Amino acid sequence: MLQTLAKPPLTLRLCEPRGFCAGVDRAIQIVVLALKKYGAPVYVRHEIVHNRYVVEGLKNLGAVFVKELTEVPDDGQPVVFSAHGVPKSVPAEAERRELLYLDATCPLVSKVHKQAMRHMRLGRHVLLIGHAGHPEVVGTLGQLPVGAVTLIETEEDVEHFAPANPEALGFVTQTTLSVDDTAGVIAALGAKFPALHAPSSDSICYATTNRQDAVREAAPGIDLFLIVGAPNSSNSMRLVEVAERAGAKASRLVQRSIDVPFELLHGGMNLAMSAGASAPEIIVDEIVAALRERFDLRIELVQTAVETENFPVVRSLRETPLTGADMAFVNGTR
Structure with missing residues (x-):
């Protein structure tokens, strides 16, 4: 034997x-709830979150992913904006076309948008620490007028940055950056521009x-x-x-x-x-x-931590029930 x-x-x-974090959980819930309330198809501008398994699972439920609103037909079905946030021009275009849209932007990304707008209201030029081309960065840049924000990616960018008024600067950051790398960039900015204003609370989520x-x-x-x-x-x-x-x-x-x-x-x-x-x-x-x-x-x-955060979905979907199978999908356990 x-x-x-x-x-x-x-x-x-x-x-x-x-x-999954609370923002991702909320974004997936919004798509699943929209499918239950309105039926398929539900259009989603860009990947709702950056994960192929999640995207394919939502496609199987009836979600249709598009790159831009021009791909969304005028068929009365909703379009969802991804968790990464969108420029102001996107909801403005949806409203112009009278599209039903649901904003799944993570509340912590929305907080960064508000921090950036506050800097501008106070007369500061906004520095956005982040990665060029990332959807979240594109969305944050699109909250303010052209020329009101400068993207800073590295400490080398800090060296080359020459603002019109060094006394009126405020920074925000992309929410998903390396804490260590960001600390280095912020330190370099602070050393070069002592009057630099930080956001009211940490931007990294x-x-x-x-x-x-x-x-x-x-x-x-x-x-x-x-x-x-x-x-x-x-x-x-x-x-x-x-x-x-x-x-x-x-x-x-x-x-x-x-x-x-x-x-x-x-x-x-x-x-x-x-x-x-x-x-x-x-x-x-x-x-x-x-x-x-x-x-x-x-x-x-x-x-190293216990997370208890929970972000409610948009008001129009709160009365739509989720089954146990729905919640298993939302929670990433099936």
Whole structure:
């Protein structure tokens, strides 16, 4: 009788918090509720959140993703704006066409918009620290008139920036940046422009900070750190960088279990995993199951915060009921 070989041991440090944040949860809820209230199709301008699994799941429910409002027909069906926020010109165009629109912009992104507008009302030129071309940055730039905002990406940009009035500057940041990188840019701005005004509260969102803190705590002594997320997800890509800076020998972004480099894994390794704020928990479960098939897996939980935030959906959808299956999808567990 053949004896079953023992699986090699593998330790996995699993970060918490990880995965969906309250803003992502709210955005997905808005699309699901709109489908239940209005029926398919529900149009969604851009990816509702940066995750292929979520987008494909919503497509299967009847969502139709478009790049611009010009692709939305005048058929009376609603269009949803993504969690990243949109320039003011987008809802203005929707109103001109009398489209029914639902704004799923994360409330913390909306807070940055208000911070930027407050700087402008107080006569300050606005500096937006962020990544060029990211949908959130495009949306924030589009809140103010052309020329009222300057995008700052790096400390080198600070060196080259020469404002008309150095005494009247205020900054805001993209919500999903690396806390460490942003601190360096802000310090450089403060050193060059002592009169620089900060926003009334931190622009980087709690979920970004919490996930980076957990990764930073888990990284020392790790051979490979897996970050579940999408390559166009800013907060996920920042987690990859944070893991390596905090002591992991290597870090890799994975979208599904098929992306895990199992050929590099061996018994006795120390592995860690987290997930970006737009990555559903079902993919984490999928990867854990794949590891259990190959290894005698021991999981260590690294928890640095407990998140209780909850953002209500838009008022017009609050009376629409969600089933248990709907909530499982919204919560990323199916």
